[in-house]
Amino acid sequence: MQLEVINLRVVFNKAMILNDINLSLNKGELVGLVGPNGAGKSTALKAISGLIAWRKKVSKGIIGGDITIDGLIVFNGERIDEMPAHKIVSNGLVLCPERRKPFREMTVLDNLLAGAFLERKKVKIKENLDIVYQLFPKLKSRTRQISGTLSGGEQQMLGIGRALMSQPRLLCIDEPSIGLAPIVRAEVFEKIMEINKRGISILLVEQEISTVFKMTSRNYVISSGQIITEGTSEKLLNDNVIRKTYLGM
Amino acid sequence: MVVDIIISTLINGSIYSILAIGFSLVFGVARIINIAHTAFYMLAAFCIYAGTNSFGLHPVLAMGAAIIFVTILGLASYKLIIEKIRVHPAATIIATIALAMIFQEIMILNFGAEFLSVPVLVEGFTVVFGVKITYQQVFTFIFMVILLISVWFLLMKTKLGLAIRATAQDRETANLMGMNESMIALVTIGISVGFAGFAGAIVIPLTVIHPHMWLSPLIIMMAVVVLGGLGSIKGSIIGAFIMGLTEAIIVFLLPMGSFLKGSVALTILIIVLIIKPEGLFGVSIEGE
Amino acid sequence: MNISILRRIGVLFLIAGIFFSWSCSKAGDSNVIKIGVIGPMQYSQGKGHWNGAELAMEEINSSGGIKVGNEMKKIELIKADSNEIASITDAANAMERLITQEKVNFVIGGFRTEAVLAMQDIAMDAKTIFISVGPASAELNKRVKEDYDRYEYFFRGSPLNSSYLVKNSFIHLGYIAAVLKKTLNLPAIKVAVVAEKVQWVEPVIAAAKSTIPAMGMELAGIWQPSQTASDVTAELSAIQRSGAHIIFTVFSSSVGVTFVRQAGELKIPALMTGINVEAARFDFWETTEGKCEYVITSANYLENITINETSKKFIDAYRKKYGEMPSYTAFTHSAISNLLRTAIEKAGTLDADALIPILENLKVETSSGTYKVDENHDSIWGPGYSIIMAGQWQDGSFKGIWPNNWKASDNAPAISYEGVAPVKFPPWMIEAYQ
Secondary structure, eight states: OOEEEEEEEEEETTEEEEEEEEEEEOTTOEEEEEOSTTSSHHHHHHHHTTHHHHHHHHOTTTSOOOEEEEEEEEETTEEOTTSOHHHHHHTTEEEEOTTOOOOTTSBHHHHHHHHTTTOOOHHHHHHHHHHHHHHOHHHHTTTTSBGGGSOHHHHHHHHHHHHHHTOOSEEEEEOTTTTOOHHHHHHHHHHHHHHHHTTOEEEEEOSOHHHHHHHOSEEEEEETTEEEEEEOHHHHHHOHHHHHHTSOO | OHHHHHHHHHHHHHHHHHHHHHHHHHHHHHOOOOTTHHHHHHHHHHHHHHHHHTSOOOHHHHHHHHHHHHHHHHHHHIIIIIHHHTTSHHHHHHHHHHHHHHHHHHHHHHHOSOOBOOOOSSOSEEEETTEEEEHHHHHHHHHHHHHHHHHHHHHHHSHHHHHHHHHHHOHHHHHHTTOOHHHHHHHHHHHHHHHHHHHHHHHGGGSOBOTTTTHHHHHHHHHHHHHHOTTOHHHHHHHHHHHHHHHHHHHHHOGGGTTHHHHHHHHHHHHHHHHOTTTTTOOOOTTO | OOSOHHHHHHHHHHHHHHHHHHHHHHTTOTTEEEEEEEEOTTSHHHHHHHHHHHHHHHHHHHTTOEEETTEEEEEEEEEEEOOTTTOHHHHHHHHHIIIIISOOSEEEEOOSHHHHHHHHHHHHHTTOEEEEESOOOTHHHHHHHHOHHHHTTEEEEESOOHHHHHHHHHHHHHHHHHHHHHHHTOSSOEEEEEEOSSGGGHHHHHHHHHHHHHTTOEEEEEEOOOTTOSOOHHHHHHHHHHTOSEEEEEEOSTHHHHHHHHHHHHTOSSEEEEEEGGGGSTTHHHHTTTTTTTOEEEESOOTTOBOOHHHHHHHHHHHHHHSSOOOGGGGHHHIIIIIIHHHHHHHTSOOHHHHHHHHHHOOEEETTEEEOBOTTSOBOBSTTSBOOEEEEEETTEEEEEESSSBOSSTTSOOBOOBTOOOOOOOHHHHHHTO
């Protein structure tokens, strides 16, 4: 088991956002985390990658953010729930955040190099850069462009590319298709499959369930902060109640 | 006249930009509005005075010592006071105001509220395109340009600079790149305070040292930063030169109004806050 | 932002401490004359206030005290830090304390007009005689004129009010212009006016606009940097471009130091005269790193000039005790030993209402010349009374250069104070105009 989340609970200003989430993922797997809007999918990814704990630390008093976080997260046999976010990255668990969040004032290249922040060897960085460029040739032709001026699809590719520069063993991707045209979406999903084929496990949060189910080996269905069920795409689609109630299909 | 204005703009703009960059960086990276920023500039001036007068140090040596001392003091203030309350923005601002006041009072206790001075590095002046410029100003300008280039190099060409820029733009996402945000905040504060000390060290030989000398540059610097956009380096530099230019134009075209230099800063501050609160190149903080 | 909360708290503690210690030991002691000395004690002006008063107290007490009727009473001084440069509220509180807690008989001192106006009201409420030593604003005596019954307890000690100060500075200007014209053979003199931007300066500027052309000189321009400006090189470039031979300065704060320093560094070929409060301080040479050479300003006490015997004795005693020349706020010495002492001995009482008519008619020698007040309790300026000298920085010392053969009117006798020195011109100026 590469990732194991046990009884993860997040309470934000007395509202239970995640209620005892349990999920796991094997090395090399591509697992989907699906569910309706506001179910807690993004929060789950943020909690796993340490961002909720970070926010708890820094934003006290800013949004009146009273945050509690509980539960056990084990990655590659090591507890990461008490690790600061920047350390979790060095363990190989990398999040490509929602709305890709490029550093908008920086160039494409600087964004990618930011992803490689922890890598000290220049040769290795160059190698990874080549891999990213090979995967996303469009980025190569725009290395000097300010990333805020890229199209949505290009920004998504930059987001994933930047995450790859951090040399993930498990890549969590949050809503990669959001705001993208159908053709671009297809391309993004194709790239995700390709990354998975290179041996990188992927935990994918996505609204577009029909596409996700074609890609994933297993899926978790989450609603109102709770895991409702878990299983292969086929199994979930055959369950009429699940399909109608939670997947809206 | 045009030459006068250009030269005046370049010299003052370069000083303002060094102050504003430091202030802006700390805001961008650590989200700290450091009112005490120019108090460190004042402290550096007193350090040089003490260094040359009490310890008999060579002015250049005293300058170096002052910058180092002020930087250490800045880091210590951050570690011991600011970091503990940093999560509360209002408390942080109040703490930095208190810090500035404390520094001011300590200086009054030690040196009295008198006007003091330190010698210039090289006496005299030179004439550039018919305009007299003191050597100290020439030095100031050269040092500031060197400093600006080093800042540019640090930010654009080094890993630390990349991390500072990334953190300034999006602290949360910077974490995801493995950047230790609080470590970067500490380093940035060191750099920022060092710059303030440097500006104090280089500017002071042509003017007077007194415990209240941090107030008027504070207002100009805030106006520059708001004009350029909080957190933006590019904005700070452009804002600083716009401010320098405005002041120079006022002095040369409206001599009776040269006191307006100060009010111009305030006016710019207010207008920008009303019309374009994020400034020319401000970072967006709505996501937080 | 200018008001230091911390210092206020500090001052409160200090005041509380002093109050307790003094109110315990001295309460009810009516055998002394209590004089409150109020001023910004952390600044040189306040130190001047205190030193002058302290010297007067020592002199008087060692000779037995002041004769009040049949009794000899000693003087007790109460120091009150007004902190008025930072806070007018602090100043009002300090005055309040002197009057209500310390129950002083007289108050002397003050510095910043805005603060002294507040102090004045408190003293008047308590019908306590208040002799100002420090503020120059004519506003203080305008109040006496407009509401005599309320403000009759106020007297201007020193300096002369700002309109005399200005009038006198223009006389300095005329003298220097005449010497300059003759020495450098100039057909006409151009004057640049540089004044800091504060309230009391406004009438000076208005006066400069009409007076300078009326004196046969050309006004090259008026510049008004901020009080705390740390860079005036742009102004200096513009002044040099205007072709001014004389820079008429009106400065009372730090910009006066900065301006002189930067002008000296740039060797601007023009002579400075006028009012520059900082330049009249005897440590100005150090403060400007020697860049004040040739700077002229109005002055009250000068090493090389003897105004009268009283002045000479005071300056000698002051220099002996404190090792430096007195600043103009040290007139507290004369306020006690010349004004109050003479009046009290004449009246034979400390009663304010009995002292007022005596002070009103007093004509007495002080360290600044002959002191007499007009009907508004304002000290009189002019030949035979007090006038304001001009000093110039020459080779590191501040030398008196005026009055030198001054005739107040065509038929008046020429006045020269003993020891007056000739005006010197910077070599770079001579070079520029030859």
